[in-house]
Amino acid sequence: MxxxxxxxxxxxxxxxxxxxxxxxxxxxxxxxxxxxxxIMKVHQHLKLTFYQIGKLxxxxxEQDILxxxxxxxxxxxxxxxxxxxxxxxxxNFCRSYYKLTLG
Numbered sequence: 001m002x003x004x005x006x007x008x009x010x011x012x013x014x015x016x017x018x019x020x021x022x023x024x025x026x027x028x029x030x031x032x033x034x035x036x037x038x039i040m041k042v043h044q045h046l047k048l049t050f051y052q053i054g055k056l057x058x059x060x061x062e063q064d065i066l067x068x069x070x071x072x073x074x075x076x077x078x079x080x081x082x083x084x085x086x087x088x089x090x091x092n093f094c095r096s097y098y099k100l101t102l103g
Contacts (some may be wrong), residue, residue, distance in 0.1 A: 075093075
């Protein structure tokens with residue numbers, strides 16, 4: 001994360017984190033950061049039913065889905081990496097996509 005320059009702190013928010021506009025070597029990316037603790041809190045402390053736990057799977061399958069999409073109107077996932085408290089998804093930046101889905 002240190003090698004990325006944050007250009008906009010929050011271009012979108014979700015249940016488990018936020019999306020920032022970042023730059024590295026002159027290229028702009030969207031970085032979605034999911035807070036691991038928030039995901040675990042929902043799972044552990046709410047005593048979710050089996051059906052509700054299944055609904056959390058989207059958090060963990062998102063990486064595979066984004067990597068499999070090859071359409072110009074979806075963000076292209078370049079890299080996923082973890083830091084101590086977050087899972088980060090790095091994709092191309094599409095302002096209209098984030099306005100439609102997050103704003």
